[in-house]
Amino acid sequence: MAEHENLDWLRGRLRASLHAEANDPSELIEWLQGRRKQVPFSAHLIALRDVANWRQDDDGNIYNVSGQFFRIEGVRVQSAPGLREIAGWDQPIFTQTDGGVLALLCRETPDRGVEFLLQAKADPGNIGYLQFCPTIQSTWENIRGLKGARRAPFAECLDSSDNIRLIYRSKHNEEGSRFWQKSNENMILFVEDASALTVDDSTYRWASLSQIKQMMLLDNVVGPYVRTVVAPL
Known part of the structure; x- marks a missing residue:
């Protein structure tokens, strides 16, 4: 299948970029800690x-x-x-009638190899509120801009484009102990020309797969959906 060919292609690019990619996630962690202090977000339980x-x-x-x-x-x-x-x-x-999309955008540069675009997303149940999440972590309602919802950032990358290479796309069941027959579409999208993207540096950061793996070993830094999206790599 073409999608599997693209997955094999990205695995090859990851191997080829090992010499260039960053391994130390310290800068990313410091940035996240700084954003946690700066972002006006709080939550507490109520009746x-x-x-x-x-x-x-x-x-x-x-x-x-x-x-x-x-x-x-x-x-x-x-x-x-x-x-x-x-x-x-x-x-x-x-x-929930509709599931959602969990998508990681990735790019390759000569200096840093393959990198993935992580979103610092705030959710009320998170420890530390902000955690690194997929580039797109949204319901289909927000992606489509339905019922007055603001369209999710980078939702246009889900549309067919010469600038986007679909690495893989598959549906994964949301946790069945809490959700009734809900599935999310997991995907990785390779951006051929990342300069065409408008990236908000206050919310998004590029990270290598090695950095992501290192951060997964730390408490409450990487959200669970990042793990499921990168698992096929």
Whole structure:
């Protein structure tokens, strides 16, 4: 398949760039720590009844008044003996009609070899709030700019273009203990001419695969989706 050929091609480029790519992630970590201090972002737990713009329907399911995002519904599970710890249980579970996209843009330069564009993304449940995430980590609603949502940065790179080489694309199930039959599209996109990109240096940083692997050994620096996207490499 053509996509697998591109994956083999990128693996070859990664091997060829080992002599040039950076290994020490210190500068990236210092930058992230600095951004954590500078970005005005905070979160704390509040009573569920006080959460704005979320309601319960007649069945008790929780939904957003905009009709976007996820819902919280109930699921009843029955399991074959020995498959799980107990034979069955009930629990709340997130339901969402559309999954999302987890995409890493990458480039190659003579001086630094192959690099991946990481996003310092803030989420309320993160330890340290900001963590390195894929270039695009977004729902399809935001990618398409639906219902007034601001279109996700670099979403145009998902469109067919002579400047973009699709390395691989595959769907991965979101964590099934929390999400009902939701899958995200994981992909790596090689940018032939990265000078055509407009990169906000206050949010995005280029990193080699070696730097990413080093940062994965540190606590709460790299978000989990980066791991899943680079796993095929």
